[in-house]
Amino acid sequence: MPEQTRLTLTPGACIGILGGGQLGRMLALAAAKLGLSSHIFAPEADSPAFAVSATHTRAEYTDEAALARFAEAVDVITYEFENVPVETVRFLEALKPVRPGSKALDVAQDRLREKQLARSLGIETAGFMPVASAAALKSAVGSLDTPCVLKTRRFGYDGKGQVSIRKPEDAPAAWEALGGQPMGAEAPPLLAILEKFVPFTCEVSVIAARGLDGHFAAYDVTENEHRNHILHRSFVPSRLENNVTEAALSIARRLGEALDYVGVFAVEFFVLGAGEEARLIVNEIAPRVHNSGHWTMDGARTSQFEQHIRAVAGWPLGGTERLGSCEMINLIGKDVETWEKILAEPAACLHLYGKTEAREGRKMGHVNRCKKA
């Protein structure tokens, strides 16, 4: 349906959002600011996004009847996380424009294809080898050498689906820990990737957007700190030198183009070394708004959520100008109990996601602290 691929919305239109977590919630709020309504599709009854959208559908991503009704009710469709089944997106694409499309999702869901794409564009990644059996893992550890990290190709997040291998003898246990079968056992293969460990000096990300017209706009490079594999803190400006940030933005642009991307996406990097000689290693591409871009809600001209809505609506991208220096801290699990203290800080901007239960490791909210430039 070529006429649909260029469809642009008018205010009053409805954006369908697959996924009802905090990212879907903040997307729906951004849509409302622009006079658009939203319709959330998610399986979980307590989806935080349901409370801020005009309509929602609670159904499984495999429920084609529900998906068809959802597509009928909306003007354009997007998703808030990359673990939506690609079949769901392909099914919907036949009915309504889905932005970003299944091509980007298909690549970004798979650590192997992600790295292959980067390499094909001449972009540096960690050394890697696909691994689909305990025997293949043994041989891969032999060629990449330790330390390395075994990861599932799909559905990993926040450190889930990965195991470190510090010495070759760890390999069989790592394989089993990830859910693979011991050598010789009969079972559906675990599709994994072995990655060479990168002794990074810091981690950074680029939050970028590509419009329906191919226009590219990126925010300043964000520096990130993780705790227990979960993002803890992001800040801008990063400590990178200008030539390195330029290189990071250029990599994001090339990846966005290669994926025919429409919307906001994130590219996570490991940084090797420091100063002007620092090397950038692409770690992951997230085909969605990203936790390390939450600072843009208070620290940039246009938030990443509004930026994504603009792109998905086929509208011009907003300004990505940074308004000052900014730090974002995630409120994970019981961290959220500090909400009153945060509210009492004059320069803190508190964002809570409306989740009732503060389970360990659960992202409950975040706080941005910004200073004028």
Added chain:
Amino acid sequence: MPEQTRLTLTPGACIGILGGGQLGRMLALAAAKLGLSSHIFAPEADSPAFAVSATHTRAEYTDEAALARFAEAVDVITYEFENVPVETVRFLEALKPVRPGSKALDVAQDRLREKQLARSLGIETAGFMPVASAAALKSAVGSLDTPCVLKTRRFGYDGKGQVSIRKPEDAPAAWEALGGQPMGAEAPPLLAILEKFVPFTCEVSVIAARGLDGHFAAYDVTENEHRNHILHRSFVPSRLENNVTEAALSIARRLGEALDYVGVFAVEFFVLGAGEEARLIVNEIAPRVHNSGHWTMDGARTSQFEQHIRAVAGWPLGGTERLGSCEMINLIGKDVETWEKILAEPAACLHLYGKTEAREGRKMGHVNRCKKA
């Protein structure tokens, strides 16, 4: 219920909002940002706030059964406009905390009581006289002298419910134009106020907040321009000298205290003269978030909507620091057709209210243009 008067909310609580227009919509969006849910109560089926709140009740403000169910469903109640019947608020106050309370509403609904309050605090207003008959109007015009303005005491907004009287002979026609009966006719009296015309050099407003603990916080004085009696443009900083802005903030503080106010309110002023000798004449008090405070959404640390939610929740007020210079332009009626042009401006922040029909004089959205300080 004294224990209720000090009630503070915890995230996850529900704020009931009387009124479903754009102000209710932006309040609901601000509540969501802070992890609160909202329940809109409004009579109009196409209320823009319904689309962004978890729950809504569509009923008349006089429907006590619906009001009682609404009170039962929420934790605290507020209102987005001052023309909610005071009886509605009194009925609800017996069931749940209402912030700001009926006292503030009662005064702010009535141009006469508003001016009497200001005068009782030694705050300057235009000369005025209550008028309840054509004969009383004639005599009032005699004592105040022309030019003057006849206004209904209640339910005026955007220039509705007011007529200018340029010379004494205009008085009878003005009386009838406002809906009063000719001299000698038997009818319920029109309650009006005659105000001396103020030859102002400019109009300004103070958007201020008072917390449950009595803490006061105001934004920088905003300068306002009207077209056809409707706010067209607001900007900060205003052109007032520091001593005059200090005086304006002090007046707002005293009015807030006198009204035991909780929440955001606006005080509109006429300015007479210029420079350090400029005089401030209180024109009106709005017991709610205010159109001339919309710049705070992009130009201040905390938006007026979040500030109101914080106050109503019993939470600490947010920082009111201005982030730069900022201009707000209302998009009235067909002005909204420029939305695409505005989206293409990198430094413009567009806000649309989700209204479907762009009727003449209808507020459809606004745009903020901010520059770093």
